[in-house]
Amino acid sequence: MLSKVTMKTLPESFRPFDARMLSVGDGHWIYVEEVGTKGGRPVVFLHGGPGSGSQALHRTLFDPARDHVFLIDQRGAGRSHPYLSCKANTTAALIADLEMVREHFSIAKWMLVGGSWGSTLAIAYAERHPERVSSLVLRALFLGTDEEVRWAFVDGPKIFRPEMFEAFCNRLPPDERKDPLSAYVKRLTDPDRAIQAPSAHVWFAYERALSELAPKHAVLPDNVPSDARLPPTSIIEAHYIKNSFFLAPGELLSNAYRLAGIPGTIVQGRYDLLCPPKNAYALAAAWPGARLEIIDHAGHSMTETGVMDAMRRAINDCSA
Structure with missing residues (x-):
């Protein structure tokens, strides 16, 4: 690694x-x-x-x-x-x-x-x-492309890692789970650290697990404190996704x-x-x-x- x-x-x-x-x-x-x-x-x-x-x-x-x-x-x-x-x-x-x-x-x-x-x-x-x-x-x-992003975080995991996709959705409030991709991007681009930080850690762990054929760290974090150091990728990645990678x-x-x-x-x-x-x-x-x-x-x-x-x-x- x-x-x-x-x-x-x-x-x-x-x-x-x-x-x-x-x-x-x-x-x-x-x-x-x-x-x-x-x-x-x-x-x-x-x-x-x-x-x-x-x-x-x-x-x-x-x-x-x-x-x-x-x-x-x-x-x-x-x-x-x-x-x-x-x-x-x-x-x-x-x-x-x-x-x-x-x-x-x-x-x-x-x-x-x-x-x-x-x-x-x-x-x-x-x-x-x-x-x-x-x-x-x-x-x-x-x-x-937007199509690739939706496959990576929603459509692909639904098929091949349904338990992980369910956990990813369940880290959101019930009223945001219908469109988890949009919900996470909105949270990751929110200036309020209390909203941003927990989602950043979940997103980072989710993407890391999906990147491996046999993930060694497949558990998504819960109850992340708002003052936790932000992981790499999540914030900037959401910024680029929101803007279709410009x-x-x-x-x-x-x-x-x-x-x-x-x-x-x-x-x-x-x-x-x-x-x-x-x-x-x-x-x-x-x-x-x-x-x-x-x-x-x-x-x-x-x-x-x-x-x-x-x-x-x-x-x-x-x-x-």
């Missing part, structure tokens, strides 16, 4: 050789760390969520002797400031931040690697700036033709409940030059069996 890989357990070669905070405007400062070999093959890793932040384990996807990796905590995420801020936090703003980082480090083109929401942001960036992208390695493909309906798939000429691989868990394979198949069909690798016996999480190995192979196979 991610929590088992820390700065103390990482080999020296996977530790950052530099880290800094960059001002990107709108009151936001984003955390950027560099791992690997300075001047090597430029790669940017895009974390999921939105809002989860980059983790130590993410660094191990790369070859530190070959790659110059930039791991960026997006607006409001991880070590970026202000933490969990949704102000001026949009897909377009994150794309602009990536361009600011690229220009700051004088990078002509770079490889983009990302999973789940990270794959969404990678596609959105590549469609906006295809001339700046050398290759793409994507995992657990998410195209940022994308037009079907935008990424419609604009996939702009990826022509960019080589890439999509690594997809066969039993991913949050981001099912049909999204990966749809993009692969619309993206000339894409390779789709389905990982049997895997769900959504990067730590599922075979997923990280497939990502490492795909990254290694990309040309400089």
Whole structure:
């Protein structure tokens, strides 16, 4: 699991050789760390969520002797400031931040690697700036549509994890259970901490359990105090869901033709409940030059069996 890989357990070669905070405007400062070999093959890793932040384990996807990796905590995420801020936090703003980082480090083109929401942001960036992208390695493909969100949190769990979906609904007042997705998004975007905090912890635990084929932590919390520290992802994720990820309906798939000429691989868990394979198949069909690798016996999480190995192979196979 991610929590088992820390700065103390990482080999020296996977530790950052530099880290800094960059001002990107709108009151936001984003955390950027560099791992690997300075001047090597430029790669940017895009974390999921939105809002989860980059983790130590993410660094191990790369070859530190070959790659110059930039791991960026997006607006409001991880070590970026202000933490969990949704102000001026949009897909377009994150794309602009990536361009600011690229220009700051004088990078002509770079490889983009990302999973789940990270794959969404990678596609959105590549469609906006295809001339700046050398290759793409994507995992657990998410195209940022309302339909996918409803499947991930309502329709999918109803079918495959009905007991968990029932618990998710039961953490709401009875009059809000008819439309739990809307109810949770409303609560997570409410400025009242007493309303926001309990729902944030339930949402975080629910999504984490759904991300694993055999979840180890499938119990949703109850009676969370309003002063409990807010978990990552829940608040920013709800902000993006409320705004349809700041994308037009079907935008990424419609604009996939702009990826022509960019080589890439999509690594997809066969039993991913949050981001099912049909999204990966749809993009692969619309993206000339894409390779789709389905990982049997895997769900959504990067730590599922075979997923990280497939990502490492795909990254290694990309040309400089």
